[in-house]
Amino acid sequence: MFTLPPLPYADNALDPVISANTISFHYGKHHKTYVDNLNNLVKGTDYENAPLEKIISETAGKADRAALFNNAAQTWNHTFYWNSLKANGGGKPAGKLAQMIDASFGGYDGFKKEMSATTVSQFGSGWGWLVLDAGALKIVKTGNAEVPFTKGAKPLLTIDVWEHAYYLDHQNKRAAYVDAVIDRLLNWDFATQNLG
Numbered sequence: 304m305f306t307l308p309p310l311p312y313a314d315n316a317l318d319p320v321i322s323a324n325t326i327s328f329h330y331g332k333h334h335k336t337y338v339d340n341l342n343n344l345v346k347g348t349d350y351e352n353a354p355l356e357k358i359i360s361e362t363a364g365k366a367d368r369a370a371l372f373n374n375a376a377q378t379w380n381h382t383f384y385w386n387s388l389k390a391n392g393g394g395k396p397a398g399k400l401a402q403m404i405d406a407s408f409g410g411y412d413g414f415k416k417e418m419s420a421t422t423v424s425q426f427g428s429g430w431g432w433l434v435l436d437a438g439a440l441k442i443v444k445t446g447n448a449e450v451p452f453t454k455g456a457k458p459l460l461t462i463d464v465w466e467h468a469y470y471l472d473h474q475n476k477r478a479a480y481v482d483a484v485i486d487r488l489l490n491w492d493f494a495t496q497n498l499g
């Protein structure tokens with residue numbers, strides 16, 4: 304059985320960018336429902352005890368496995384998203400990541416501009432990602448439940464831009480939410496850990 308991992312901080316830790324009210328629905332209802340749906344879909348199948356990443360990789364792009372892919376990937380994406388954020392995060396990273404950001408984006412300002420523009424421009428529901436791809440940092444966006452690792456890129460950080468992620472706090476102002484996450488919440492320790 305898959306379980307909903309504990310939130311890595313208090314439900315009001317990301318306030319006011321992401322309020323406890325948003326967390327109560329986004330984590331407590333949306334994320335939980337993906338986990339519950341996943342458990343119902345794998346029950347009695349070969350995937351019952353499989354690693355989540357294996358289920359996602361093997362069902363990606365298969366129309367007849369869309370429900371399983373969507374719920375498995377959304378379970379994974381949301382756990383990754385909660386870990387991509389922290390109170391008093393954001394701003395310039397230090398160390399190896401700072402050097403990689405300079406090399407890939409010409410500096411932190413270049414990173415911030417592209418992370419914001421790419422993430423905000425995702426049409427409809429989806430995700431903005433900082434990934435490691437062929438040794439360089441890149442920013443990509445994915446629709447719905449799509450996740451970069453099925454195409455060979457290693458996720459380092461993500462920002463959820465489904466409307467449920469920001470509508471209670473920012474209504475239609477997606478850019479205000481994305482920019483505040485970049486400035487105040489991104490968890491560079493988690494990104495560094497994902498670099499491996």
Ligand code: MN
Pocket residue numbers: 329333381463465467468
């Ligand atoms: Mn979400």
